[in-house]
Structures are given as C-alpha cells and as structure tokens.
Amino acid sequence: METNVNRRPPSPTAAERARSMAMRGRAVILPAIESAARVNPVLHHVHANGSISALLSGRHPLVALALHGTDEMAAMIEVSDTAPVPLREPVRGLLWISGLLSVLPEPAARAAALDIAESRPDPRLLDVGHDLVVLRLRAASLVLADAESSGPLDPAEFATATPDPFCRFEAAWLRHLEGAHRNVVDMLGRHLPEELRGGRIRPLGLDRLGLRLRVEDESGDHDVRLAFGKAVNSVGELSSELRKLVGCPFLARQS
The missing domain is CATH 2.30.110.10 (Electron Transport, Fmn-binding Protein; Chain A)
Known part of the structure; x- marks a missing residue:
C-alpha cells in the first residue's frame, strides 16, 4: 500500500x-x-x-x-x-x-x-x-x-471536550512497551523517514488516533505520529490497530 x-x-x-x-x-x-x-x-x-x-x-x-x-x-x-x-x-x-x-x-x-x-x-x-x-x-x-x-x-x-479514553493508562502501557517489547519499537522504526533512521526511537505518546514516537539523534529531537487506520475506543480495538501499525503504518513527520 x-x-x-x-x-x-x-x-x-x-x-x-x-x-x-x-x-x-x-x-x-x-x-x-x-x-x-x-x-x-x-x-x-x-x-x-x-x-x-x-x-x-x-x-x-x-x-x-x-x-x-x-x-x-x-x-x-x-x-x-x-x-x-x-x-x-x-x-x-x-x-x-x-x-x-x-x-x-x-x-x-x-x-x-x-x-x-x-x-x-x-x-x-x-x-x-x-x-x-x-x-x-x-x-x-x-x-x-x-x-x-x-x-x-x-x-x-x-x-x-472529552479526554482521550486512554490518557490515564498510556504511561504504564508505553513504559511496558519500551521495557518488555523493545523489538516492536524497533520494527516501527522501519517506517521512519530516511533521515531519522539510525536515531534512538522512544515511545512518546498514545491516543485513540495513533501512536507517537520520539527520535533522539545528534541533530536534536524529532516527533513522529503513526496513525491508526481508524479511531479506537476500547483496549481490543487498540491492540488490533497496534498490530496493524507494526506492519504498515501511515505516518508523517511532526517536527
């Protein structure tokens, strides 16, 4: 795609x-x-x-x-x-x-x-x-x-406005992602813009529309949003979209 x-x-x-x-x-x-x-x-x-x-x-x-x-x-x-x-x-x-x-x-x-x-x-x-x-x-x-x-x-x-449904849980989830599933974070790095590959990739944020990554390299810090295919409102939907995201995310550079 x-x-x-x-x-x-x-x-x-x-x-x-x-x-x-x-x-x-x-x-x-x-x-x-x-x-x-x-x-x-x-x-x-x-x-x-x-x-x-x-x-x-x-x-x-x-x-x-x-x-x-x-x-x-x-x-x-x-x-x-x-x-x-x-x-x-x-x-x-x-x-x-x-x-x-x-x-x-x-x-x-x-x-x-x-x-x-x-x-x-x-x-x-x-x-x-x-x-x-x-x-x-x-x-x-x-x-x-x-x-x-x-x-x-x-x-x-x-x-x-309504707070994001995952805003109270994202911190624990992202710490677990980095600590126990570092390979998943590295796999997401395959979809970064070419100029950001090689930097240190960190999980930065999570909401109903996507996952945010921080890339730390010698030139500075760069934030990238990886969008889900659809808005999610439950843990089951979130798990499904994260699995899809590892394979083929839609992304754009934020900074």
Whole structure:
C-alpha cells in the first residue's frame, strides 16, 4: 500500500488534547501576586463544566491570600505533560489556564470532593473539610503548547471536550512497551523517514488516533505520529490497530 508521507495524520483536537493533559499532567498554581511562589496542590481535577478544583492544606499561605466566600483572586494553573519514559527533553506539552480562584466554603468543598471521587477515587479526598480545603479556578483563558500546535484555546471548547479514553493508562502501557517489547519499537522504526533512521526511537505518546514516537539523534529531537487506520475506543480495538501499525503504518513527520 502506498504511503503518503506529506499528508499530516489525524490527531485529537486541541481541546481534547488539553483535557487529556489537564487530567494526567502535573499542575502548579501561579497566583497573580508579585513575588508569590509556585504552589503544588495535593491533587487537581477538571470538572465536567471545565472548572478546576485544587486541594491544598488549609494552613497553606495561599489559602489566606485567597479571599473566602464569593471573593476571588486572579491566578493561573500551569499543567506540564511529561513523557512516560525518560527522555532528553521530557516535557511533551504545557497548558496554561488563567482565571479567578476562590476557596470553596466547606459544604461546596465536600460536594466537589464527592464529584471528584465519582471519576477518580482518592483517599486524600477524605481529608477535605479537615486538613484540606478546595480551591476552585473558573477558567477565563487557556493556552496550549505541544507538538501538534501552539496557541489560545476557547474555554467553551475546553469545557465540552472529552479526554482521550486512554490518557490515564498510556504511561504504564508505553513504559511496558519500551521495557518488555523493545523489538516492536524497533520494527516501527522501519517506517521512519530516511533521515531519522539510525536515531534512538522512544515511545512518546498514545491516543485513540495513533501512536507517537520520539527520535533522539545528534541533530536534536524529532516527533513522529503513526496513525491508526481508524479511531479506537476500547483496549481490543487498540491492540488490533497496534498490530496493524507494526506492519504498515501511515505516518508523517511532526517536527
């Protein structure tokens, strides 16, 4: 089958990539206050409406800075998406979410903890109302930067987007692929552009539309997307498409 290497393979939309990144990535809070330090929340979560909850110790200085009740302060949440395997350049993407931050009253904080627990149970949620408080960021603007694109993102599109079905599992799967099935990674390398062959091939990412590889060589780092023949939504479909991909992937250079 003839492969068109000039056509860019399909990828999830920017809003979908942002929702996936926000779900699996590491978040820090950046208060819009001069000399304020970066704050690492205990846990963060994106709700169905696109707002973000962050759990923090009630004794943290940021809680004192953020006015309670209906008052809000300007802040940004920065989410970094890190590759599942150790790379020279490990950050796959960055998401900046700016908006207004407030400390939820205790009844609303407990309701938020219950909402989070429905999709991602975590024992730390039991401390809400005791040692932990919930801060809520209402997103006003977003900026996404990854290998696919960079630029602003509509908050409404972010709110309605669905995270990739595999975004919570891809890290473990790709670490297993590299550690236990190195031969499969090498076989995928047969389909790289000629100028990238000979570099070190690493599994970089996985989503419902394809597999991403990172090639590290003397000239730098290069990302390549290998597209599935169709979008997948189950582990069975994913396994089938990965087997097909090893034989004859459709690919295009990303960088």
